[in-house]
Amino acid sequence: MREILRVENLSKSFGKFKAVDNVSFNLRELEITALIGPNGAGKTTLVNLVTKKLKPDQGRILFMGRDITNLNSYQITRLGIVRTFQIVNLFPTLTVYENLKVAALGSKTNNKEIEMIMSELRLDKYKDVKVMNVSFGVQKLVELAMALLLKPKLLILDEPAAGLPREDRKNLMRILKEIGEKITLLVIEHDMEFVFELAQRIMVMNRGKIIADGKPDDIINNSIVREIYLGES
Amino acid sequence: MNKFLRDINIITILILGILLGLISLTGDRFYLYISSLFMIYSLYALSYNLLYGYAKLLSFGHGMFFATGAYITGLFTLRIFKDPLIGLLVSIISTIPFALLIGYITLRHTKVYFAILTLALSMFVYAILIKWRDVTGGSDGLVGIPKKGVIVDISSPQLNYLFILIFFVLSSLTLYLFINSSRGLLIKALVNEERLLFTGHNVLVIRLYAFMISGVVAALSGSLYAIFMSVITPDIAYWTFSAEPLIMTLLGGSDYYLGPLLGVAIYVSLTTALARFAEYWMLFLGITMIAIIISFRGGVLGALILIATRLKDKRLKTSK
Numbered sequence: 001m002r003e004i005l006r007v008e009n010l011s012k013s014f015g016k017f018k019a020v021d022n023v024s025f026n027l028r029e030l031e032i033t034a035l036i037g038p039n040g041a042g043k044t045t046l047v048n049l050v051t052k053k054l055k056p057d058q059g060r061i062l063f064m065g066r067d068i069t070n071l072n073s074y075q076i077t078r079l080g081i082v083r084t085f086q087i088v089n090l091f092p093t094l095t096v097y098e099n100l101k102v103a104a105l106g107s108k109t110n111n112k113e114i115e116m117i118m119s120e121l122r123l124d125k126y127k128d129v130k131v132m133n134v135s136f137g138v139q140k141l142v143e144l145a146m147a148l149l150l151k152p153k154l155l156i157l158d159e160p161a162a163g164l165p166r167e168d169r170k171n172l173m174r175i176l177k178e179i180g181e182k183i184t185l186l187v188i189e190h191d192m193e194f195v196f197e198l199a200q201r202i203m204v205m206n207r208g209k210i211i212a213d214g215k216p217d218d219i220i221n222n223s224i225v226r227e228i229y230l231g232e233s
Numbered sequence: 234m235n236k237f238l239r240d241i242n243i244i245t246i247l248i249l250g251i252l253l254g255l256i257s258l259t260g261d262r263f264y265l266y267i268s269s270l271f272m273i274y275s276l277y278a279l280s281y282n283l284l285y286g287y288a289k290l291l292s293f294g295h296g297m298f299f300a301t302g303a304y305i306t307g308l309f310t311l312r313i314f315k316d317p318l319i320g321l322l323v324s325i326i327s328t329i330p331f332a333l334l335i336g337y338i339t340l341r342h343t344k345v346y347f348a349i350l351t352l353a354l355s356m357f358v359y360a361i362l363i364k365w366r367d368v369t370g371g372s373d374g375l376v377g378i379p380k381k382g383v384i385v386d387i388s389s390p391q392l393n394y395l396f397i398l399i400f401f402v403l404s405s406l407t408l409y410l411f412i413n414s415s416r417g418l419l420i421k422a423l424v425n426e427e428r429l430l431f432t433g434h435n436v437l438v439i440r441l442y443a444f445m446i447s448g449v450v451a452a453l454s455g456s457l458y459a460i461f462m463s464v465i466t467p468d469i470a471y472w473t474f475s476a477e478p479l480i481m482t483l484l485g486g487s488d489y490y491l492g493p494l495l496g497v498a499i500y501v502s503l504t505t506a507l508a509r510f511a512e513y514w515m516l517f518l519g520i521t522m523i524a525i526i527i528s529f530r531g532g533v534l535g536a537l538i539l540i541a542t543r544l545k546d547k548r549l550k551t552s553k
Contacts, residue, residue: 051431
């Protein structure tokens, strides 16, 4: 599989606290990778650095061979790195359709594709409802639909299953598995059941560093990971 | 905003246009004067609300665009080419680069920093108008701005009124259609700038676009004002004049396209009705503003819509 993203020696500190400490990794095309780790491990900060929500202190990011370290968030999005947020981040006063339209305008996608994605994700009936008036589960789907309308090459999902009821999680799992056949996915998630069912590769972060990286079976048997997660020594 | 409401807005503007047109038939100078001011200030407030209500930018310097429109029209018609229509068009076109320049300087900042920068630049324009006496007439301003020109003659009060009415209706409709276009949607999406960035949009460019359109419409209202009054003074660039559309917008309701129009109607009516008690009028306005901000964040229009919705719900419940 071809390499799509390469991160080299990325670091970010907040005062004396090293949130991301000299991290290097790469992502391969059409691989579903999960990024896991305890709270405060630096997962979201790492994603924020890759998508330029935060500026790295040092390091380099290459996307499909191109150095994107000095690009802005909107330029990175236009290149095909699209993300969702840990806390749902939408345009609350706009309708579901208008939210999707804003995303479609960002990638010059036509209205037909908006209708198609709305139908695929069963958002049709909420079309004219303001996003602030729909349920949390629907908001999560709107965020996913927006991400898809941006035609990502790499889709980064920050805790997509968090707060979703069991039925919605099942639905999300099905959708992500389908998406994963066409788009490279990087998923941050705390729900281990969800992660091990979805991911083909797992990276584990702790205290700003990647401490393990491999297939789910390797990770589950990794003694350091077990120690961090289960307190086993 | 759903299609029905969109239609309501268009229908309201058209009905308002017809009603204002009927006023011209009365020939009553007082009504023509009040209605003209209503239309000019409405355009000024609508342009302001594009920034405040839609782009979420609080400006304290909007008067500089009103003044730019007024002074360019005044200077052009007095010194270069005597025609109000051409003067108005020149002021609109000239405002585009001016608004882009001001926007480029100010829009890299948001919230209070943006507000203070616009205030400072507005006062800079005011200082130029006061000090550059040879050109601007200083504190005396420009006098005798012509209504009769080579192409257009609007020297009669009715014709002048119709001239303002045409621009009022056309501009209100155009601005409304713009807000409901794809570009307008991106301006509305400025409610969450971070999300907008992560949907591949350059936020600065969208802000600049909103700022330019808003500046141009404000310049149009300033130009109409200059032609209507025939006299302009630097007061229209002073920061207090920049605060007026904010007051009008808050009064009417910044969440609604027609909110500022209602705000202007209330503002103009109050200033006229309370003119006799001039010394108390600001006190009355202050009390009204406090009441609205504490009780009706959506302005008078927001309160009316809320009452109408509650009455409708009540009726539905009783019919069940």
